[in-house]
Amino acid sequence: MTPAEKIFAIERFQSSDSAPLYLRLKKLVQDAIVADELKQGDSVPSERDVAELLQVSRVTVRKAFLELVSEGLLVQKRGSGTFVGNPKPRFEQPLSRLTSFSEDMRLRGLKTEAQWLSRETRLPTPEESLKLSMSPSEYVARFHRLRSANGEPLAIEDAVIPHKFLPDIKSVENSLYDALDANGFRPVRALQRLHAVALDAVEARLLDLKEGSPALFIERVSYLPDGRIVEYTRSHYRGDSYDFVAELNLAPEAKS
Amino acid sequence: MTPAEKIFAIERFQSSDSAPLYLRLKKLVQDAIVADELKQGDSVPSERDVAELLQVSRVTVRKAFLELVSEGLLVQKRGSGTFVGNPKPRFEQPLSRLTSFSEDMRLRGLKTEAQWLSRETRLPTPEESLKLSMSPSEYVARFHRLRSANGEPLAIEDAVIPHKFLPDIKSVENSLYDALDANGFRPVRALQRLHAVALDAVEARLLDLKEGSPALFIERVSYLPDGRIVEYTRSHYRGDSYDFVAELNLAPEAKS
DNA sequence: CCAATTTGGTATTGGTTTGGTATTGTTGTT
DNA sequence: AACAACAATACCAAACCAATACCAAATTGG
Numbered sequence: 001m002t003p004a005e006k007i008f009a010i011e012r013f014q015s016s017d018s019a020p021l022y023l024r025l026k027k028l029v030q031d032a033i034v035a036d037e038l039k040q041g042d043s044v045p046s047e048r049d050v051a052e053l054l055q056v057s058r059v060t061v062r063k064a065f066l067e068l069v070s071e072g073l074l075v076q077k078r079g080s081g082t083f084v085g086n087p088k089p090r091f092e093q094p095l096s097r098l099t100s101f102s103e104d105m106r107l108r109g110l111k112t113e114a115q116w117l118s119r120e121t122r123l124p125t126p127e128e129s130l131k132l133s134m135s136p137s138e139y140v141a142r143f144h145r146l147r148s149a150n151g152e153p154l155a156i157e158d159a160v161i162p163h164k165f166l167p168d169i170k171s172v173e174n175s176l177y178d179a180l181d182a183n184g185f186r187p188v189r190a191l192q193r194l195h196a197v198a199l200d201a202v203e204a205r206l207l208d209l210k211e212g213s214p215a216l217f218i219e220r221v222s223y224l225p226d227g228r229i230v231e232y233t234r235s236h237y238r239g240d241s242y243d244f245v246a247e248l249n250l251a252p253e254a255k256s
Numbered sequence: 257m258t259p260a261e262k263i264f265a266i267e268r269f270q271s272s273d274s275a276p277l278y279l280r281l282k283k284l285v286q287d288a289i290v291a292d293e294l295k296q297g298d299s300v301p302s303e304r305d306v307a308e309l310l311q312v313s314r315v316t317v318r319k320a321f322l323e324l325v326s327e328g329l330l331v332q333k334r335g336s337g338t339f340v341g342n343p344k345p346r347f348e349q350p351l352s353r354l355t356s357f358s359e360d361m362r363l364r365g366l367k368t369e370a371q372w373l374s375r376e377t378r379l380p381t382p383e384e385s386l387k388l389s390m391s392p393s394e395y396v397a398r399f400h401r402l403r404s405a406n407g408e409p410l411a412i413e414d415a416v417i418p419h420k421f422l423p424d425i426k427s428v429e430n431s432l433y434d435a436l437d438a439n440g441f442r443p444v445r446a447l448q449r450l451h452a453v454a455l456d457a458v459e460a461r462l463l464d465l466k467e468g469s470p471a472l473f474i475e476r477v478s479y480l481p482d483g484r485i486v487e488y489t490r491s492h493y494r495g496d497s498y499d500f501v502a503e504l505n506l507a508p509e510a511k512s
Numbered sequence: 513c514c515a516a517t518t519t520g521g522t523a524t525t526g527g528t529t530t531g532g533t534a535t536t537g538t539t540g541t542t
Numbered sequence: 543a544a545c546a547a548c549a550a551t552a553c554c555a556a557a558c559c560a561a562t563a564c565c566a567a568a569t570t571g572g
Contacts, residue, residue: 056549077530081529194499
């Protein structure tokens with residue numbers, strides 16, 4: 001018996017409960033998530049498979065899944081499947097702010113400029129497909145720019161957005177998030193990964209530095225409320241002019 | 257039977273697993289690397305050869321190889337072939353957790369080592385006085401160490417604590433926060449500032465890198481519940497092995 | 513040096529799997 | 543009797559998987 005068959009066991013589903021079938025299934029999935037039997041990112045059996053396991057129609061399964069999707073517990077993608085979403089940020093308190101470069105600079109009172117290196121609609125690279133969880137045949141909008149503040153180049157930013165969230169790439173003038181917001185697709189959270197790198201010749205020239213100079217490399221994936229990935233951005237921040245500041249709180253589980 | 261034929265044996269490839277062919281092949285290669293059957297730099301049979309061995313199309317093999325390439329496990333060169341890459345593990349630290357290096361590594365189940373570079377009580381430098389908001393005539397305890405995980409140097413840490421919070425500097429064996437906790441002075445929050453730097457000759461030698469290699473420089477000031485500053489630490493994390501990860505939430509005030 | 517060969521790289525197509533929608537029938541409630 | 547909720551069947555379309563065919567860089571051998 002596979003884990004999925006265990007979770008979607010007809011015995012769990014059939015109960016003395018007289019609730020409608022779709023509500024019972026909904027609760028079954030909720031309980032499995034709470035019990036950590038289904039974790040974020042896990043794939044859920046297809047609607048047809050669940051329908052067969054539980055001996056109900058696929059539309060009944062669908063109705064249950066749709067409610068879970070609207071609550072962020074599940075994420076669905078036609079042709080791909082159904083996956084457990086991330087309904088709640090892992091940390092109890094927001095510790096860092098999700099802002100775009102423009103907003104960040106504005107908050108600091110700096111005048112920003114952006115030089116377009118590339119702004120185009122094209123197909124994603126395999127790596128971008130993976131990070132964005134999208135089909136390689138689905139178009140993306142790419143915004144590649146050199147960001148400066150007070151006339152000084154500070155960062156190279158390479159953002160990739162699924163085209164469907166930003167049909168008019170010309171609408172992005174300064175703030176990427178403003179443009180996404182205008183289309184009703186503002187991200188609410190993101191996962192960011194960063195480490196130090198040495199700039200290659202091209203990057204160094206753009207940032208007015210020597211090849212090999214240290215830079216902060218940041219890779220970010222951001223999410224809509226319903227769990228869909230809306231942005232994948234890679235940035236290089238020059239090491240000598242850009243500090244990231246974070247205010248931290250004690251991690252409760254770190255108590256020894 | 258050559259080693260390659262053994263690795264890419266159709267028996268290993270065919271399994272009861274119902275996963276797509278390309279994912280099975282991907283896993284086969286990953287497993288061979290983990291088992292050290294394929295080592296860094298080894299050449300991998302050509303796509304056509306693997307396709308023939310496993311009786312699938314070359315594009316199916318290609319799809320598996322492309323994902324492995326994007327993850328750094330394989331490297332491809334047209335006309336030359338496919339080789340095992342250098343998938344060195346990268347350590348990750350959540351950027352939003354206030355933990356010491358020891359706790360962080362322990363949470364990951366890694367064996368950590370620390371080599372003392374310096375552990376002494378002395379007067380603070382002017383910079384340290386400023387950061388700690390203390391009198392230059394007040395003693396501090398300094399803990400300067402090279403931190404490693406699994407035998408590999410990862411970070412240089414230079415922590416300064418006002419002496420009054422840590423009278424017995426010998427009590428710090430592994431975790432600085434454990435020792436502070438034992439004295440009732442565990443920090444509850446911190447302000448951290450980070451950017452990329454190039455390692456100088458001394459730092460580079462400690463971390464087994466070339467002078468000028470990129471590193472992440474983190475400066476942290478942490479606070480007791482009553483607002484007193486309890487720690488000022490400067491660390492260098494090598495850029496090639498250490499990722500910081502942050503999960504972010506939308507800043508409400510950033511709405512435009 | 514150059515043609516042939518080997519290798520990775522790309523475009524296109526068709527079948528299958530998956531989610532998405534429309535419509536219809538049954539049952540309970542008002 | 544009318545209506546809403548529940549649950550079904552049937553059909554549509556996006557995405558994935560896997561194939562064939564062709565292109566081009568790099569290597570090899572004469």
